[in-house]
Amino acid sequence: MTTPMTTTTYAEAHHGSMQPTVVEIDGFRGRLINASHADYDVARAIWNGAIDRRPHLIARCIGTADVVAAVRFARDHDLEIAIRGGGHGVAGTAVCDDGIVIDLSAMRG
Numbered sequence: 001m002t003t004p005m006t007t008t009t010y011a012e013a014h015h016g017s018m019q020p021t022v023v024e025i026d027g028f029r030g031r032l033i034n035a036s037h038a039d040y041d042v043a044r045a046i047w048n049g050a051i052d053r054r055p056h057l058i059a060r061c062i063g064t065a066d067v068v069a070a071v072r073f074a075r076d077h078d079l080e081i082a083i084r085g086g087g088h089g090v091a092g093t094a095v096c097d098d099g100i101v102i103d104l105s106a107m108r109g
Helices: 010-014 040-044 064-076
Strands: 031-034 057-060 081-084 100-103
Touching (some): 031 040, 040 100, 064 100
Parallel strands (some): 057 100, 081 100
Antiparallel strands (some): 031 057
């Protein structure tokens, strides 16, 4: 499923001047979820319920090109990256505050 894109830039959203419903990442075909999205709390939840972190963006990748696009986006915007495979890590490293979660769960074979 492709997420509709808007012309809202991440810089505008990141610096608090507005709260977009969608953020565009060039070349990204998966699903993008930010704090204004209805699925945000479910998407950021992990197995260890004691961990309550709030990333700026969750990128649900559907292929390797999405992973590359998300990493480039994080680099370009100086964002911390958390990689989520299954979300079962006790330490909670599958999610971060104020960064981007690159969610690989849709890429399971």
